[in-house]
Amino acid sequence: MVFMPYLVAIIMIVNIALAFTIIFLERKDAQSTWAWLMVLLFIPIAGFILYLIFGRNISKQRIFTWDTKSRLGVKKSVEAQLTALEENRFVFKNPAIVAYKDLYFLHLRNDDAIFTQDNHVEIFTDGKEKFTALIDDIEKATDHIHLLYYIIRYDQLGKRIADCLVKKAKAGVEVRVLYDDMGSRRLSRKFVKRIRRAGGQVEAFFPSKIPKVNFKLNYRNHRKLAIIDGQIGYIGGFNIGDEYLGKAKKFGYWRDTHLRVTGDAVKNMQTRFILDWNQASRNDILYDKRYYAAEPNGDVGIQIVSSGPDSDWEQIKNGYIKMILSAKHYVYIQTPYFIPDESLRDALRIAALSGVNVRIMIPNKPDHPFVYWATLSYIGDLLNAGAEVFIYQHGFLHAKMIIVDGEISSVGTANIDVRSFRLNFEVNAFLYDTGIAEKLVAAFEYDISLSTQMTKKLYEKRSLGIRFKESLSRLLSPIL
Incomplete structure (x- = not known):
């Protein structure tokens, strides 16, 4: 007991040092800073450990360098397209989308997202x-198969895909599978061993260096991409698992949105995978x-836009805001x-208050309770704006989709x-x-027929228990 005051003093000193790091060195946003300071204040020892795992900033770690992109031909293409846009020499095949020149200029300059205009898209x-469709394309592959998924399960669907990959690898097709180490933490080693024994390659993104401990737990590869023979690309929200076929009792039918792309945009998807x-x-x-x-195969304009914690910019969020403000x-x-965050809330509030019809659809059940209650709290802000x-x-509902004025959209x-x-x-x-926007609108409107509307009157009838959960979740939302 004699050493207790010293122990408390040491803990306080460590907390102050960590707080100093958060405020002055990490340069987090104000909401995140205050949330972490509260964690450190109320649970000092555990809070320190939680910060080491969840709170560290990796934005200054250049994981995907210009040198790599240059070898893949990205740098030259980006600079040529930027120059053509700046000098008004860029030829738009569809005059109707010239109005959104500033949006694809933003993505090109902010994320090296090359704009292609000759794609075909299936939703x-x-x-x-x-x-x-994906399994059919895998079975027809003759050169290579590249898969990147946040979650891969070795269940009925996972085994079926593994069977196809093993067969193609034995036939001499290059097979590469990349999965996220945390998202696929329950993936059976049988999946990995089967593909490797057949001659394929399997890797994990940000794997744990110490068993059961991952200090990059908070930074995960949430992307879902499939590229077949460099000619066909898939992008969207579906992971690999039986629940995505609607077989999980907890969730029931799984509503998501995914795209099958052919055309030059597949090249940019390939670059992302590589x-x-x-x-x-x-x-x-x-x-x-x-x-x-990939060869030209249509007239749909596409940019493949990436974002991540290694970047100083929030590329996809900035694209969302730009779309909303153009509505x-x-x-x-x-x-x-x-x-x-505040910037996106402001954009949506401004749009709604200025007469733009802002419609937001969310699921009726949580897969992450804290996130769900925080979602309901933010919904109230938008209801008040109209x-x-x-x-x-x-x-x-797992779809990640935004549509503006039946002309531009984003799925991913x-x-x-x-x-x-x-x-x-x-x-x-x-x-x-x-055409693509209209199809997505039709899907959205069909989903409305399967939904209930949350009115301002209904929202205000929430119980005290729900309000408390919302308030607590919202307080912690910057670090959820």
Whole structure:
């Protein structure tokens, strides 16, 4: 007991030092700073450990360098397109999308997101249809198969895909599978061993160096990409697992949005995969034209936009804000988590208050309770501004989609929350095409028929228990 005062003093000194680090060195935003200071104040020892695991900033670690992008031909293409846009020499195949020049200029300058105009896009909102198409494309592959998923499970769907990959690897097709070490923490080693024994390669993103301990726990690769023979690309919200086919009792039907892309945008999806693969594997993929075999196949304009904690900018969030502020008629959003920061909330409030029809759809059940209650708290802000909110009732809504004025849209892996904008590695397709936007609007409107509307009157009838959960979750939302 004699040493207790000294122990308390040491803990206080460590807490003060850590608080100093958070405020002056990490340069986090104010909300996140205050949230971490509260954690350190109320649970000093555990808070220190939690900060080491969840709170460290990796934005200054350049994981995907210009040198790598230069070898893949990205640097030259970006600079050429930027110059053409700045000098008004860029030729737009669809005159209607010239109005959004500032949006794709933003992505090009902010994320090296090359704008392509010759793509064909197929939309999937059902997991069975998406995986039927993906497996069919895998079975037809003749050169290479590249898969990147946040979650891979070795269940019925996972085994079926593994069977296809093993078969193709034995036939001489290059097979590479990249999964997130935390998202796929329950992945059976049988999946990995089977593919490797067949001649394929499997790697984990940010794996644990110490068993059961991962100091990059908070920075995960949430991307979902599949590239077949460099000609076909998949991007969207579906992971690999039976629940994404609607077989999980907890969630029921799984409503998501995924795209199958052919055309030059596949080259940019391939680049994203190669960058992620080279970060995770010692066996780097070097440039080879067969990885970039995509040919023009339509007239849909696309930019593949990535974001992650290694960047100083929140590329996808900035794209969302730019889209919202450009809206003249409506903004439709589907997201499983709605925890916008102040800048995105302001954009949505301004849009709603200025007469733009802002519609937001969220699920009726949580897969992460704290996030769900925080979502409900932020919904109230938008209701007060005149936005319409719909609660999807036909299972679990996992789609990450935004549509503006039936002209531009975005589908990908990024949720409307702090984790997606600042902590996770994400990738979205920003689409400049009225036909695609109209199809996404039709899907959204069909989902409204399967939803209930959360009115301001209903929202105000929440019980004290729900209000308390919302307030606590909202307080912690910057670090959830």
